[in-house]
Amino acid sequence: MDFKLTEEQELIRKNVREFCEKYVEPIAAEIDENSRHPAELFHKLSEGGWMGIPIPTEYGGAGADYLTHIIVVEELSRSCSSTGFTVSIHVGIGCTLILLFGTEEQKRKYLTPMAEGKHLGAFVLTEPGAGTDVLAATTTAVLDGNDYVINGTKVFTSNGPIGDTYLVFAWTDKTAGRKGMSAFIVPKGTPGMKAGEHLRKMGLRSSQTSEMIFKDCRVPKENLLGKEGMGLQMAMSGFDSGRIGIAAQCVGIMQAALDESIRYSKERVQFGTPISRHQAIAWMIADMATDLSAARFLTYYAAWLKDQDQSFRKEAAIAKLFASEAVMKHTTKAVQIYGGYGYCKGAKVERLFRDAKFTEIGEGTSEAQRMVISANVLR
Numbered sequence: 519m520d521f522k523l524t525e526e527q528e529l530i531r532k533n534v535r536e537f538c539e540k541y542v543e544p545i546a547a548e549i550d551e552n553s554r555h556p557a558e559l560f561h562k563l564s565e566g567g568w569m570g571i572p573i574p575t576e577y578g579g580a581g582a583d584y585l586t587h588i589i590v591v592e593e594l595s596r597s598c599s600s601t602g603f604t605v606s607i608h609v610g611i612g613c614t615l616i617l618l619f620g621t622e623e624q625k626r627k628y629l630t631p632m633a634e635g636k637h638l639g640a641f642v643l644t645e646p647g648a649g650t651d652v653l654a655a656t657t658t659a660v661l662d663g664n665d666y667v668i669n670g671t672k673v674f675t676s677n678g679p680i681g682d683t684y685l686v687f688a689w690t691d692k693t694a695g696r697k698g699m700s701a702f703i704v705p706k707g708t709p710g711m712k713a714g715e716h717l718r719k720m721g722l723r724s725s726q727t728s729e730m731i732f733k734d735c736r737v738p739k740e741n742l743l744g745k746e747g748m749g750l751q752m753a754m755s756g757f758d759s760g761r762i763g764i765a766a767q768c769v770g771i772m773q774a775a776l777d778e779s780i781r782y783s784k785e786r787v788q789f790g791t792p793i794s795r796h797q798a799i800a801w802m803i804a805d806m807a808t809d810l811s812a813a814r815f816l817t818y819y820a821a822w823l824k825d826q827d828q829s830f831r832k833e834a835a836i837a838k839l840f841a842s843e844a845v846m847k848h849t850t851k852a853v854q855i856y857g858g859y860g861y862c863k864g865a866k867v868e869r870l871f872r873d874a875k876f877t878e879i880g881e882g883t884s885e886a887q888r889m890v891i892s893a894n895v896l897r
């Protein structure tokens with residue numbers, strides 16, 4: 519068993535950390551406060567090659583492994599969870615699904631600019647009446663000549679208002695049940711597709727989330743991803759990869775909350791001594807360090823399995839479930855260590871606490887992860 523990261527992975531971590539300290543950390547509070555998508559930052563992320571780390575070089579990526587991408591998401595999330603998540607869903611679901619299921623032409627036309635960071639991807643599955651219950655979706659895609667015509671309303675689409683390449687899931691044959699949904703690549707500007715207003719959220723505020731409305735939206739037949747009826751299978755496969763990214767997002771938030779807690783507890787004096795010397799605080803920090811280690815190992819293990827081409831659905835769900843529940847306990851402790859100052863704007867732990875909650879909901883709630891895990895261990 520080798521727990522050591524490669525020299526290349528360590529170097530990329532160092533480079534991303536330096537990048538974050540220079541470009542992400544200084545704007546993280548402002549983009550959260552204003553729910554602003556930092557286009558200028560994403561331009562720099564593209565230049566750095568961070569938007570397509572695990573995608574082969576022939577399709578515009580860096581040709582590295584998935585674990586390296588996970589380290590990038592972790593380090594970005596340590597400074598700004600919204601930025602980490604945007605990269606995570608763009609690469610982990612958007613790019614990954616086209617890489618796995620796209621035709622050669624789709625890879626050249628759509629994946630390459632995405633992996634180069636010129637185009638941002640979006641995953642358009644959830645609907646107002648269909649969250650955990652994906653099969654309750656009502657959006658349809660009807661073949662008409664050489665086009666599919668998409669009609670329906672989606673909700674909670676990350677990158678909705680700012681995306682370039684949308685992966686849209688719709689029924690092509692509702693009577694076929696789990697084999698009746700299909701996925702389509704819909705480029706920005708396609709007539710009939712419209713993004714709603716950016717939703718105001720508790721956390722992850724600079725990640726842009728919106729409704730997507732499809733009204734007689736025509737896409738050519740060649741924009742079908744995979745085969746007709748494979749939509750659900752592809753969505754689940756996208757979740758498998760994406761969930762490791764959410765777990766990495768948790769690890770980044772946890773590292774930041776621990777760093778902040780250690781620093782503050784050594785500075786803050788009460789009863790004539792730094793609060794870190796009060797055992798109650800020291801033990802909170804010990805528990806935080808323990809949860810962080812466990813979350814990081816589970817996350818890296820799931821990514822490593824993916825890189826070995828081994829099955830990783832259960833391990834991705836385990837990593838996401840553990841890390842997202844741990845990050846909630848962890849950021850609660852960080853706010854507690856800060857006392858009243860942690861409850862106020864200006865303390866980084868306040869933002870980390872709000873950002874953490876998303877991880878128990880997005881890409882399948884904790885209950886959904888338990889469904890995946892129990893289905894795998896009880897069979």
Ligand SMILES: Cc1cc2nc3c(=O)[nH]c(=O)nc-3n(C[C@H](O)[C@H](O)[C@H](O)COP(=O)(O)OP(=O)(O)OC[C@H]3O[C@@H](n4cnc5c(N)ncnc54)[C@H](O)[C@@H]3O)c2cc1C
Binds near residue numbers: 640
């Ligand atoms: C910030 C943000 C970004 C998102 N980005 C995207 C995106 O890019 N693309 C996309 O398609 N979706 C996205 N989502 C949607 C997300 O995946 C859904 O919110 C999530 O799957 C839950 O669906 P829901 O919100 O409709 O909750 P519901 O499914 O209505 O669930 C409500 C509650 O009931 C529980 N529940 C439901 N069914 C069961 C059951 N059978 N057993 C036990 N408990 C159950 C859930 O766990 C939850 O606690 C995003 C959501 C958020 C908040």
